[in-house]
Amino acid sequence: xxxxxxxxxxxxxxxxxxxxxxxxxxxxFSNDMTVLDLLTKxxxxxxxxxxxxxxxxxxxxxxxxxxxxxxPVLTCQTYAKDVxxxxxxxxxxxxxxxxxxxxxxxxxxxxxxxxxxxxxxxERMEKKAIADGTYKQSSKxxxxxxxTSQCIKCMICYSACPVYGYEKDFIGPAAAxxxxxxxxxxxxxxxxxxxxxxxxxxxxGVWKCSFVGECSSACPKRVDPAQALQRLKIMGSxxxxxxxxxxxxxxx
Amino acid sequence: MSSFNTDIAIIGGGxxxxxxxxxxxxxxxxxxxxxxxxxxxxxxxxxSAEGGIAGVMSEDDSHEKHCFDTIRGSxxxxxxxxxxxxxxxxxxxxxxxxxxxxxxxxxxNGDVAVRAFGGMSTKRTVYAADKTGFYxxxxxxxxxxxxxxxxxxxxxxxxxLVTDFDSTGGETNNEKRAEAMPSEKHTEAENISAKTPRVIxxxxxxxxxGELVSISAKTTILATGGAGKVYSFTTNALIKTGxxxxxxxxxxxxxxxxxxxxxxxxxxxxxxILITEGARGEGGYLLNNLGERFMERYLPNKMELGPRDxxxxxxxxxxxxxxxxxxxxxxxVHLDIRHLGEEKINEKLPLVREMSLDFAGVDPINEPIPVMxxxxxxxxxxxxxxxxxxxxKGLFAAGETACVSINGANRLGSNSLAECLVFGARAGLECAxxxxxxxxxxxxxxxxxxxxxxxxxxxQRTGSKTVATVKTKLQEIMQKHxxxxxxxxxxxxxxxxxxxxxxxxxNIELGDxxxxxxxELTGYLELENMFVIAEAILRxxxxxxxxxGSHTRSDFTERNDEEFLxxxxxxxxxxxxxxxxxxxxTITKWKPQPRVY
Ligand SMILES: Cc1cc2nc3c(=O)[nH]c(=O)nc-3n(C[C@H](O)[C@H](O)[C@H](O)COP(=O)(O)OP(=O)(O)OC[C@H]3O[C@@H](n4cnc5c(N)ncnc54)[C@H](O)[C@@H]3O)c2cc1C
Numbered sequence: 001x002x003x004x005x006x007x008x009x010x011x012x013x014x015x016x017x018x019x020x021x022x023x024x025x026x027x028x029f030s031n032d033m034t035v036l037d038l039l040t041k042x043x044x045x046x047x048x049x050x051x052x053x054x055x056x057x058x059x060x061x062x063x064x065x066x067x068x069x070x071x072p073v074l075t076c077q078t079y080a081k082d083v084x085x086x087x088x089x090x091x092x093x094x095x096x097x098x099x100x101x102x103x104x105x106x107x108x109x110x111x112x113x114x115x116x117x118x119x120x121x122x123e124r125m126e127k128k129a130i131a132d133g134t135y136k137q138s139s140k141x142x143x144x145x146x147x148t149s150q151c152i153k154c155m156i157c158y159s160a161c162p163v164y165g166y167e168k169d170f171i172g173p174a175a176a177x178x179x180x181x182x183x184x185x186x187x188x189x190x191x192x193x194x195x196x197x198x199x200x201x202x203x204x205g206v207w208k209c210s211f212v213g214e215c216s217s218a219c220p221k222r223v224d225p226a227q228a229l230q231r232l233k234i235m236g237s238x239x240x241x242x243x244x245x246x247x248x249x250x251x252x
Numbered sequence: 253m254s255s256f257n258t259d260i261a262i263i264g265g266g267x268x269x270x271x272x273x274x275x276x277x278x279x280x281x282x283x284x285x286x287x288x289x290x291x292x293x294x295x296x297x298x299x300s301a302e303g304g305i306a307g308v309m310s311e312d313d314s315h316e317k318h319c320f321d322t323i324r325g326s327x328x329x330x331x332x333x334x335x336x337x338x339x340x341x342x343x344x345x346x347x348x349x350x351x352x353x354x355x356x357x358x359x360x361n362g363d364v365a366v367r368a369f370g371g372m373s374t375k376r377t378v379y380a381a382d383k384t385g386f387y388x389x390x391x392x393x394x395x396x397x398x399x400x401x402x403x404x405x406x407x408x409x410x411x412x413l414v415t416d417f418d419s420t421g422g423e424t425n426n427e428k429r430a431e432a433m434p435s436e437k438h439t440e441a442e443n444i445s446a447k448t449p450r451v452i453x454x455x456x457x458x459x460x461x462g463e464l465v466s467i468s469a470k471t472t473i474l475a476t477g478g479a480g481k482v483y484s485f486t487t488n489a490l491i492k493t494g495x496x497x498x499x500x501x502x503x504x505x506x507x508x509x510x511x512x513x514x515x516x517x518x519x520x521x522x523x524x525i526l527i528t529e530g531a532r533g534e535g536g537y538l539l540n541n542l543g544e545r546f547m548e549r550y551l552p553n554k555m556e557l558g559p560r561d562x563x564x565x566x567x568x569x570x571x572x573x574x575x576x577x578x579x580x581x582x583x584x585v586h587l588d589i590r591h592l593g594e595e596k597i598n599e600k601l602p603l604v605r606e607m608s609l610d611f612a613g614v615d616p617i618n619e620p621i622p623v624m625x626x627x628x629x630x631x632x633x634x635x636x637x638x639x640x641x642x643x644x645k646g647l648f649a650a651g652e653t654a655c656v657s658i659n660g661a662n663r664l665g666s667n668s669l670a671e672c673l674v675f676g677a678r679a680g681l682e683c684a685x686x687x688x689x690x691x692x693x694x695x696x697x698x699x700x701x702x703x704x705x706x707x708x709x710x711x712q713r714t715g716s717k718t719v720a721t722v723k724t725k726l727q728e729i730m731q732k733h734x735x736x737x738x739x740x741x742x743x744x745x746x747x748x749x750x751x752x753x754x755x756x757x758x759n760i761e762l763g764d765x766x767x768x769x770x771x772e773l774t775g776y777l778e779l780e781n782m783f784v785i786a787e788a789i790l791r792x793x794x795x796x797x798x799x800x801g802s803h804t805r806s807d808f809t810e811r812n813d814e815e816f817l818x819x820x821x822x823x824x825x826x827x828x829x830x831x832x833x834x835x836x837x838t839i840t841k842w843k844p845q846p847r848v849y
């Protein structure tokens with residue numbers, strides 16, 4: 001197979017080093033090689049200390065998200081031929097907006113905590129025993145989860161989000177999509193939805209989203225978190241209005 | 253913090269590990285459950301499972317049929333008591349996940365949908381489009397966030413299981429083990445005798461800091477997945493290096509049926525990325541270079557929906573007969589789903605389309621997909637009983653890393669996700685029960701210090717080999733000598749090569765000497781584990797002088813029930829070498845018969 005040579009600039013950082021630097025590698029690649037393949041080659045043949053996450057190499061596990069030529073992508077799905085520009089080196093950096101642990105590995109623990117705060121599980125109104133079998137769900141109801149349930153938690157949307165960059169309290173795209181996924185579930189109880197909306201409409205919540213939609217354009221799984229955020233804002237306003245009314249009515 | 257105490261330590265955050273954690277946490281909210289995983293749980297390889305999960309869900313199906321299909325599929329090597337338990341529990345688990353919100357695909361009437369799968373006599377595979385494992389894993393993970401008593405150690409790599417033998421000092425472990433070695437006359441209950449070691453916890457490395465921690469646990473569950481990475485051409489993720497099996501073996505537990513490695517018929521050339529059996533379940537054809545549906549020749553009654561071992565061998569026969577296609581990455585055949593039409597492909601098999609487009613540059617709506625047999629699943633693993641108990645006290649195992657065995661010599665597609673749930677839950681409940689009566693024994697500081705020294709030595713070591721070169725060599729040897737077709741000579745060569753390559757471990761110098769997130773170091777530790785797995789596969793395969801299920805010997809082409817209707821167990825003996833023994837297969841009502849379809 002035909003090969004081309006490219007220069008790859010990889011951002012390196014390993015504490016206690018004071019600051020990151022770029023390391024340059026020159027290497028051949030063929031048309032069927034991904035950016036992850038290139039990084040693996042570098043690690044195996046050139047510099048074993050280059051550190052990055054990867055696992056399934058089929059775009060499902062979400063480990064290998066990085067910034068390539070300025071854009072957050074899954075490197076196992078990004079072909080080198082598509083990102084190599086003539087005479088320009090390929091730039092590989094860690095995801096933005098996260099603290100860097102080492103080289104291309106960032107600390108994503110914060111988002112997992114945000115996800116926990118959305119209570120991402122169904123609490124059914126009436127509980128069936130296992131012996132009584134499954135619940136019904138129409139294709140139409142199932143379709144409502146179609147987009148939001150595709151999230152692989154790869155963190156690309158947080159890297160693309162201009163707000164999360166400076167406002168770490170913002171719930172952010174993927175966690176919002178997760179909340180919306182469970183809000184939309186035809187099996188979810190009104191009570192649990194209410195509880196979820198309480199967290200989401202809290203101070204931090206969804207309000208900070210500025211609707212630039214970068215998250216949705218970057219998402220490799222077409223989850224459309226921007227739309228989820230928008231819906232949550234509308235639902236959130238209604239929810240707050242309802243809660244206020246409830247309080248007024250309940251006043252002795 | 254450098255030490256943790258917990259009631260239950262679960263190593264592995266895939267389908268089996270998460271299910272175990274939730275089962276234990278629900279059973280007793282007072283229990284502390286610690287889930288340890290070398291990757292974030294949602295990165296586990298369960299995420300890649302595509303086609304579906306098997307369970308008797310419809311009225312025209314029956315437990316009897318699912319049992320028989322599984323047992324026949326296993327080439328009569330499955331333990332039938334385990335299969336009966338499994339078949340009975342699987343639908344409950346599928347329903348349980350639905351109650352928790354897992355979005356299974358639906359029929360028109362709103363019921364959970366089922367599709368056809370290889371070796372299953374009726375439609376009984378529940379699915380969520382063709383991302384079943386993804387939906388299952390994320391649903392379990394999200395659900396696990398509900399329980400405050402489940403704590404996680406994400407990106408912690410377990411380097412060692414600790415037993416009370418290790419911690420008491422005095423006699424050497426191997427002497428103790430020698431005494432504890434079960435003699436042939438013992439029954440299973442006696443085997444787990446007072447003299448068997450008890451697993452009291454483990455040592456793990458916090459990858460994000462490089463620090464080693466000790467974890468003391470009343471009970472430990474291994475849910476570390478399979479070992480496909482010991483081969484060079486596999487559907488498996490990079491993390492599937494058989495760690496759990498090797499950890500168990502080194503602690504003195506028995507491994508079982510390691511010779512049985514499943515080759516999936518339809519992997520994409522070069523990457524080995526899987527095209528799900530669901531593609532054939534929905535009606536896809538396998539075609540040779542003459543455009544023939546060649547399964548007509550081998551399995552006319554089942555055609556493309558035969559069990560995997562038979563289909564993979566048929567593909568190899570076509571290729572040998574010159575009826576394959578050749579490409580830069582070897583010979584292949586075609587999987588054709590064009591006749592299903594764009595709408596059905598997009599609705600039922602979106603991932604098949606995505607994978608073909610992304611990784612083979614083929615749009616299956618317009619072109620057939622190139623496919624070849626690829627290493628996929630480890631039937632063997634840590635020997636467990638129906639209660640997910642290993643041969644060591646305090647140690648349980650579930651999921652692909654365990655061998656109960658419901659899969660015998662050949663697993664049926666879609667049984668393994670169900671296995672993860674059924675035996676994951678079982679392990680969680682059994683541990684919860686055992687925790688009531690067992691005491692916590694602390695992993696000693698000396699134990700931790702020993703492991704720290706071992707790691708420090710590895711970081712300092714100099715040598716001429718790299719992790720990558722030795723790993724690649726190991727994979728090539730296995731691919732060549734322990735593949736779809738094996739024979740005595742090849743296996744002997746393979747074993748000798750593996751044993752001599754193993755000596756090269758000492759010559760490996762790590763390409764990274766830092767403490768922090770050292771993936772060279774974890775790569776090395778995984779490689780050590782891979783040597784255990786490779787040796788176990790080769791030795792077990794040599795011992796089985798017959799062809800059964802996935803294990804095909806060109807020098808012994810028939811199944812031989814007289815001599816080989818038994819499980820192969822391997823154990824580390826007193827000289828720290830691998831010894832083999834044979835254990836009976838549990839037969840309840842399905843007497844072995846010729847495997848005809
Ligand atoms: C591409 C593909 C498609 C498949 N499709 C299907 C299907 O459609 N239906 C079906 O039934 N089966 C399918 N299978 C098989 C099935 O997916 C697996 O058998 C199953 O998911 C294994 O789950 P598990 O929980 O045992 O392990 P895994 O999901 O592999 O998880 C292992 C866990 O152990 C952890 N771990 C491992 N080693 C260590 C260590 N040293 N320290 C700490 N943690 C560790 C990992 O971090 C991970 O969390 C498929 C398999 C593949 C490869």
